[in-house]
Amino acid sequence: MSSMRQRFQEILAPAEIALDGANRWDVQVHNEELFLRLAKDGTLGLGEAYMDGWWDCDAIDEMITRAFRAGLEDKIRNNWRFLVYLIGSRLFNRQSRARAFQVGEQHYDIGNDVFERMLDPHMNYSCAYWANAESLEQAQIAKMQMICEKLQLEAGMRVLDIGCGWGGLSRWMAEHHQVSVTGVTVSKEQAKLATERCQGLPVEIMLKDYRALTGRFDRIVSVGMFEHVGPKNYQTYFEKTASLLDAHGLFLLHTIGAGRDGYATDRWIEKYIFPNGVLPPAPDLARHVSDFYTIEDWHNFGADYDHTLMAWYERFNQAWPRLRQKYGERFKRMFDYYLLVCAGSFRAHR
Numbered sequence: 001m002s003s004m005r006q007r008f009q010e011i012l013a014p015a016e017i018a019l020d021g022a023n024r025w026d027v028q029v030h031n032e033e034l035f036l037r038l039a040k041d042g043t044l045g046l047g048e049a050y051m052d053g054w055w056d057c058d059a060i061d062e063m064i065t066r067a068f069r070a071g072l073e074d075k076i077r078n079n080w081r082f083l084v085y086l087i088g089s090r091l092f093n094r095q096s097r098a099r100a101f102q103v104g105e106q107h108y109d110i111g112n113d114v115f116e117r118m119l120d121p122h123m124n125y126s127c128a129y130w131a132n133a134e135s136l137e138q139a140q141i142a143k144m145q146m147i148c149e150k151l152q153l154e155a156g157m158r159v160l161d162i163g164c165g166w167g168g169l170s171r172w173m174a175e176h177h178q179v180s181v182t183g184v185t186v187s188k189e190q191a192k193l194a195t196e197r198c199q200g201l202p203v204e205i206m207l208k209d210y211r212a213l214t215g216r217f218d219r220i221v222s223v224g225m226f227e228h229v230g231p232k233n234y235q236t237y238f239e240k241t242a243s244l245l246d247a248h249g250l251f252l253l254h255t256i257g258a259g260r261d262g263y264a265t266d267r268w269i270e271k272y273i274f275p276n277g278v279l280p281p282a283p284d285l286a287r288h289v290s291d292f293y294t295i296e297d298w299h300n301f302g303a304d305y306d307h308t309l310m311a312w313y314e315r316f317n318q319a320w321p322r323l324r325q326k327y328g329e330r331f332k333r334m335f336d337y338y339l340l341v342c343a344g345s346f347r348a349h350r
Helices: 003-015 034-051 060-069 073-077 080-091 102-108 112-118 136-151 168-177 188-197 231-244 267-272 282-290 304-347
Strands: 158-162 180-185 203-207 217-223 245-254
Touching: 003 034, 003 060, 034 267, 034 304, 060 304, 112 304, 136 168, 136 217, 136 245, 136 304, 158 168, 168 180, 168 188, 168 203, 180 188, 188 203, 217 231, 231 245, 231 282, 267 304
Parallel strands: 158 180, 158 217, 180 203, 217 245
Antiparallel strands: none
């Protein structure tokens, strides 16, 4: 056994993960250069090596859960490239106006056919609410209903949906609560399909950065978009939403948060899935919110994202035979890895 392989086996031992072991969460190594790649590039190298077929694992979600619970992510990330990346993300505004549409172009515009087959019929691309649900559709409907109840919607209200995606929540609010909705997104493909899906309803979909918004609204809701705002823009974001909200209005923010102190980001996720994405720690989020709003309700159901992501993974793989020719095997390994790593991190409450 090479010294580098032995070193990584020692790192994995506290998580009870073995190299070429018999458990579903064990790592099967196909290329011994994997360990040098991990040493050089940390989690970025881990993800890219998986995409390249250098290693496999029958249960990546469980492997990641065990790794997080054993605190292995810090050991994998302990390299100078990650530190340079982290410092750069702190010093520079990676979510500026000029970069606002990057995530739409790279991720949300990859193809509506992927998301139509992977998501629920309403195309919600955020955490579902599984408390009393038995299916993905039921859980997403429960989440939309809960949002509407928290917003205390009344017929005739004007609602702003920041980061409206494919229009699922906008359509639901208009259909079930008789409100007029303005939905905004930075994805051309989302805007196109959302407009089609909301035809005949008092819903306007706009391709626009939140910083360019104008008008006044009785309610504002933002679901799964705040992760793209970035800490250098939190003041701007909340100042903008406060300026758009009626004096007696309500604003509901639904976001993923960092599982510990410090803003969470990952080089592989940032490069291949969500460019410029940053997750806020709860204390910092509360501090920025409190400069402009009174927090009336704080609800954490992050553990439900594990169930949501595994449902997406199952649906994505069921649909893969129809998607294979267009997207190819490397795309599939990338998307599988993304969904399973995220599921594992939520399962570990990180």
